[in-house]
Amino acid sequence: MLSSLKEKILNVKQTVQLFNADGNDRKRRKDVNLYAGAEILQHFQDHWAELHDINEQNAKKADEVAEEIDKVTHKITSSKKNLSLITHILSTSNLVQNITNCLDNVRDLYAQTDRIEKDLIDLENLIDEVQFENLKSKHRYHLEQYEERKSETLKSFHKSLEDNHSKKLEEYEAKKKREMEERQRVFQDAFKADLEIYKNLGALPETNQSQRNGAILEEIQIDYDPNELDQFFNEHA
Template structure:
């Protein structure tokens, strides 16, 4: 900005110097031309003597028989008329020269007025710009302070944005964990329901096997009871017929088997249960 103002001031000063030099040259030319014209213009007496003859003549007029007397001057008043004619011509030439120079001077005055207006406008603009420099400096200081405040605010906003991103990530993580917990709870409930159903099926099968085993035991007991009855009746018949009993070799007594001691070993069902629990 200050560089442009300096350039404009230099251009205004140079234009003022150029206009001053042009005026001085034109003034010198006008002085020289006026001196030369006064030196080359003949005086009134010289023009009268050069252009007119002041001698008087006498004699006969050409083309006439009239004879003039010797004391009559036919050229009387010619010198005065020539003087007035030369003076009028000089005045006419001077008027034309003055009109031409007046036109030139008017043009020069107009150019000077235009240049002066331009210089006045430039100087006014320069003064306005120079008067606005303190306010501009103050505005620049305010702008610097505003930029510093904006920089601090930007840093604060950036920090808050980072915190917001961290909070968003934590919220997303918590939501993900809650969803997974819900899915795990649903999966656990489903597996517990399947386990309960499987347990019921296994218990039902176990009850069936226990019932079948009890039935087998009762059938075996009935068969043994029938065998013992047959043997007792045979021994009774033999005792009645012979009076003595045939000694039977004593066997080791078998311990009675309780229902709680019955072990059902079903490897197929056990493997299926382990596969279900291990997922």
């Protein structure tokens, strides 16, 4: 289109030159309009420049379209290759079986997780029971220690009572012994007095004299009160 336009412009220029050559002699005597046809030429030049810009824009857009087409073609080719590869894998490999095995493994994993969770709950219950038993054992140990301390205290108290009882009994026996010794001494003194009288007089003294000095040893009766010992302990408690 541009080449034909250029040819037309060249033809117009040549025609103008021929007209100028043929009528050169006739126009020499007249004024020549050098700008004749300039507007037409300018119009065609502007039109040609506009067409040239449009052509360049079209060429640039064509390059962009071609680049996009190349990208789309490359993408389609790559997708086709991937699709072919996937189809080949699906048709020749054990992918379906592997997926099935994976699903089975996932189900087994869920089952194992449930069992582990149940075992953990049982373990927590067992730990609680063990802690409770340990607490019971600890309390039982403290109770035994308390009973032992109380038993030792009770034994000590019993021993103290026994010692006190033995001490009071010894004191009581010592008192009775002193009383018996005092009585024995009195009787011995009376016997000695009677013996001296017998030696001197050759006869024993009158009965009333014996009663006044005291009873003879065979007639001595020891008074024993069963409540006297308890009374003695109560007085010294």
